[in-house]
Amino acid sequence: MSDMNQQMAARYKNNFLKEVEAQVEMGEWVKMCMQCGVCAGSCPTNFHPGWEHPPQEIFMMIRAGKREEVLTSPSMWMCTSCYNCYVRCPRKLPITHIMHGLAEYAYQLGVAPKFQPTQHLSKTFWDNCTKTGRVNEVKLTQTLYFRDGLMAGIKQGLAMKDVALGLVKAKRLNLMEALGFGHKCKDIKGIHAMLAKARELEAKRKGRQPA
């Protein structure tokens, strides 16, 4: 177990709902769920394999204290952010945001499923865009395409060739970004300071060790 995971498990002992309320973004909404099932039935991915536990079930598992099962579940990583459940929930739970909050928390604890594609994308995107304050599209696509090896990357790249050329023509993609040129924020230091401050505030609010 990671340090943080151990720490949190110890702090909230057997009360996983309390832990979620304090540590997960929008986690305080979980107790408002009345188990009607509208979210589960509204999810477009739900009637395809993938969702192991629909949101309704995740919320019940949280209340039932199934910490391990929830945090290691791939379910919340399957959320496509379509917001169907969010707009239909009769109790107005911000379900999409809770799903993302749970995923993020599991990641922070180091217990999220490894090699999960959504997680890989999120991490790649975050690292990429926080570096200069702007997304380096060429590097981002490179990282994603070549994730599964060189051949797979080349194949993907060729398949998307026309789209890429179109984007270049429309000045939406700058190939010089491959060499580290291209758009950046003016005050990169400022951006990093801001993110550090946000992390500090979050750690304070949630009673975590500063990273």
Next chain:
Amino acid sequence: MTSVVATNQTILVVGGGIAGMTAALEAAETGKNVVLVEKNPYLGGRTAQLYRYFPKMCHPTCGLEINLRRLKANPRIQVYTLAEVTGIEGRKGDYTVNVRLTPRYVNDNCTACGECGKAVEAEVSDAFNYNLGKVKVAYLPHAMAYPQRYVLDPSIVGTPDAERAKAACKYGAVDLDQKEETVSLRAGAIVWATGWQPYDAEKITPYRYGEFPNVITNVEFERLADPHGPTGGKILRPSDGREAKNIAFIQCAGSRDENHLRHCSRFCCMGSLKQTHYVQEAYGDEGKSTIYYIDIRAIDRFEDFYAKVKANPNVSFVKSKVARISQDKDGNPVCWGVDTEGYKRYATTHDLVVLAVGMEPSVKGVDIPAEVMADSSGFIMADPQNAGIFGAGCATNALDVNRAVQSATAAALRAIQVVNKVARAEG
């Protein structure tokens, strides 16, 4: 000109449903003078539109009949139908109220012989049957309607049908010269009993009501089951007239939902449990009902009723709020969702879906022409600020008939206290 006799010792009751009738009767039977104003051409309100009553499964006309008998026997009640309150001025103990009277075009010579109805040709939507069928432009709203007098639809005026109706009537009851008029009357206290309306099911978009013909509402289902209804009591599908033997009931359609009605409408669990009896009655063991629910709210003495329905092998319960409805190529509605007991996905086909829509107060969105305190759902609250205006029945909360009647008696008592005070002051 219609003459209304009223003073500041009169109690005005607005709405002639079961609650309004009760309030009027209770007050009049203690010796008070009452004016009862109803916007429909008949009394009884939504109760008259039910096929049977829970929990005893008797016919509502029976309960209404008793009240009508009390009403006819009581000279202290003046009843105005096709009448609506348009303005209230003054204060507790001394109100002036404007009432708009819409012409019926039939006076009280009418014996309900029905000759005018036979003579006319045009038809209009049948509001009593929630527009599921048509009625002639000269019609009796329903078999037991009180007053037992025909009504001419306003569209008839100036058409050959108007002349046909007039010529057909042997009693000189058809009076095409009637005009809309507004009368002003006095009252010391007002009982507001305007009842409820079914929540607009079209707003619950994933259920596709209004688009899929075989998705209907619980109020419409009451009319389908009623022998006086548009299908003569046969439970038939609107799309193709086929017998509907496999019926889904979806609870909390629009209720307990922050996107629609925030409150639990309270009667609709019992309403659907009752309606499974209609299916059983019509088709015996071939009639299957499935109730999709969040939790069944059959409170206190209704628990027994629930237990009996639960024991019926032809009724199944699925603990899940249906997420959406689709339609297959034969026009069958398909319910999609996830069963909370085991979190199993389902997509189940039925012949007909009945949405157990909730109750919205009639007062919502309608101007009560006075300052009256309402709660966050629009129901009238008991608040001192309401002075001499008292809510009764479903205007105050989502209630079944029994509770509507209790609340009407309470409102009548409060109104009586006000006019008693007026009487003492005037000594």
